[in-house]
Amino acid sequence: MFKVGVIVVSDSCYKDRSLDKVIPCLEKFFKDHTDYSIAKAAIIPDSVDDIQYIVSKWSEESEDLRLILTSGGTGFTVRDNTPEAVKPLIQREAPGIVHAMLSESFKITRFAMMARPVAGVRKKSLIITLPGSPKAVLENLGSVFPTISHALTQIENVDSRALHRKMARTLDEAAPGGKLTSEHDHHHNHHDHEKPDSRGRVGCGIAKHKMVSNDLDAPVTQRARESPFPMVSVEESYKLISQHTPESEAITMNVQDDLFVGSVVAEDVLAPVSVPNFRASIVDGYAVVSSDGPGKYPVVSISHASGSNKPKVLASGQIARVTTGAPVPEGADAVVMVEETRLVSKTDDGSEEKEVEILATGVTPADNVRAVGSDLKEGSLILAKGTVIGKSGGEVGILASVGISKIKVYRKPKLGVLSTGDELVDLQKKTGELSYGQIYDSNRPTLLSTIRQTGFEVVDLGIALDSQETLASQLAKALDSDIDYLITTGGVSMGELDLLKPTIERVLNGTIHFGRVKMKPGKPTTFATVTAKGKTKVIFALPGNPASASVCYHVFVLPSLLLNSGSKPVGDEILPQLPLVKVKLAASTRLDPRPEYQRARVTQIATNGVYELVATVTGFQRSSRIASFATANAILVLPSSAGRSPQYEAGTLCDALLLGPVDIV
Ligand SMILES: Nc1nc2c(c(=O)[nH]1)N[C@H]1C(S)=C(S)[C@@H](COP(=O)(O)OP(=O)(O)OC[C@H]3O[C@@H](n4cnc5c(N)ncnc54)[C@H](O)[C@@H]3O)O[C@H]1N2
Ligand code: MOO
C-alpha cells in the first residue's frame, strides 16, 4: 500500500475550503486504486514558504508518504509559485514524468503549453506538481499513473548504499575542484552504517544538499528570485543542529578558572577523603562521656578547631572544653553546649576553668558530634559525569572541601562574532555624526555581552564589508584561528549583497544544513559546518535585523553551544536550551502564520496567595526593533496561527524561554 499526500495550493481554497474540488476528486480516484490511500491532505495558500515547508516536512521518511501530489500554482500568474517552490527540494528530477504529462495534455488542449509542471524524488517520496482544475488533475495523473507504481517500488527498494555512493559521486563532481570535503565522507559513512554515535544519534536521513546558493560571480539578473533553501521547522532545525554540532574533548581545568562555572563535568568525581575526617564537635561546649550524666567534672583539656595536636584521651569522670568544628577527644562520645553548663571553680590566676558542672540531662552518645564521613564519605560520588558547574558555587565548594583543585570537564567552545554590512559604524571607533544611510553596529556589542555573561570565551572580529573578497577573506581568517564557532549577523537573506550563504558554500566549502526556518523573527537563519584546521567548525549566520539576531542567538546558537559543551537535553527536548516555563499572558496577542518568538518581561505575581508567572510583551515586535529586547527577561514561544484562532487572549498560558531572573512583586 502506497501512502499518498495531497496538497492543494490555492489562496481562495485556503480561505474557503468548500471551494476545493481536487481533494474529493482524488479521493474518488484513489478509491479505485486499492494499492494507494490518501494519508494526508492539506490546503495551503500560494506561498513559496508554505509550499516548501509542507513538502519538505511530508517528504521526511518518518512521514512514510510515497507519493506527494500538489495541485495548483503551476501557471503564469504572479501567485503561481508551485514549480519554483518544489524544484529546489527535488533531489532527483523525473523529466520523463513531466514529458508524459505534457504530451498527453497537448493531445487534449494547446493550453498545455501554459503548464509548468515539475516532478522528481525527494528522499523516498515521488513529488508531482499537478494543475489546479480537477479535470486537468485527472488527465495529468492518468497519463503517468500506470507507470507510477513501478517508479515507487524502485524508489522504495533502492539499495541505500548504492544510492548514497551515487549521490556522493554527483556531489563530488559538483564540488569545486571535484573533491569532497572530509565532512562529506563522514556524512556518507554515517549513513552507511546507521550506528548511533556517542550522543545516540543515527543518520538523519537528510540527503546532503547540493550547493544551492547564488553563484557569486553571476550578475544580479541571474540570482534566484525565491530562496532555494527549504524552509524547515524549528523542530527540524533542532534535529539538524543536534546532528551536526561537533563534540568537544575533555580537558583538565582548575576549579578556580574563569571558565569553570558553566562547564560540564566529564568524569565521575569521587571523594578522596571523608568530611569530616576526624570526629568534630557541632557546638561550643564540653566533650563528655554521656553515661557520666549531670554533675561537676574537672576540665582536663582544651580542643580548638585549629588543626594542632590530637587532644588527649578523655576518661570517665572528666570533661574537655571544645569549640565548634574542633576534634572531640577519644573517650568522649558527646558534647554538651556551654549554655547547659555552670562554672564551678577557676585556676589560681583566675584565667582558666578548673571545674564545670554539666547541667544537661538525658545526654546520649553521638549528641552534637559529627562522625567521620557523616557529611561526605571517602570514595562516595560527589559530582557525576554530566553535572553542570552552577553559578551558586556549590560544586566548587564540594570539590574544594575534599581537596580537589582540578577535574576533567568538556572544553567549552570559543566563539568569534562578526558583523557584516557596509552601513555599519563601529561604536568604539565613531568619529562624528552618522552619514546618510549609516547605522551603528548594535548586533556585535549585544552578542558579545550575552556570550561573555554566559561564560564562553569570545573574540570580537569586528565588521566585514559587503564585498565578496573582503568577506571571504575575513571569514577564512576567522576560521583559521582557534575559534570553534563563528557567529555572523547580516547578509543572509535575498539581497544581492547578502553574500553569506554563497560564500560559506562556494568559497569556504562549507555545508549549509539549513538556510531558512519557519519562525518570526529569524527566517533566514543559517546553520553550517566547515572543516578548518583539521576540525569541524560551526557557523551560525544570523539575520542582520537586531531583534532577529538576538532571538536566534538564544534559540539556536546557545543550545548548540550547550550541546557542544557536554550538556544534555531535558525530557523530550531535542537540544539543551534556556529554561522553558509556562507563563500567563498579561494582554492578548495576535498569532502569526510563522511560530513567533516575542520578547517579554516576566513577573512573579501572587493572586490570593497563589504565585504565577505573568508575561508582558515588550511593545512593538518588529525584527528591526532592538528595543523589544531591552528589558526582556523572556522569549515567548507562540505557535503558528495555522489551524487555531488568530489571537491568544489575555490569561492564556504559553511557553516562555527564560533569559534571566524574573521580577517578584
Ligand atoms: N526579499 C526578501 N527580503 C527579505 C526577506 C525575504 O525573505 N525576502 N527576509 C527578511 C527578513 S525576515 C530578515 S530577518 C532580513 C534579514 O536580512 P539579512 O540577514 O540579509 O541582513 P541585512 O540585509 O544585512 O540587514 C538587515 C537589516 O539589519 C540591519 N543590520 C544588519 N547588521 C546590523 C548590525 N550589526 N547592527 C544593527 N543593525 C544591523 C541592516 O542595516 C538592515 O536594516 O531580511 C529581510 N528581507
Ligand atoms: O525573520 Mo525576519 O527575522 O522576521 O525579520
Ligand SMILES: [Mg+2]
Ligand atoms: Mg539582506
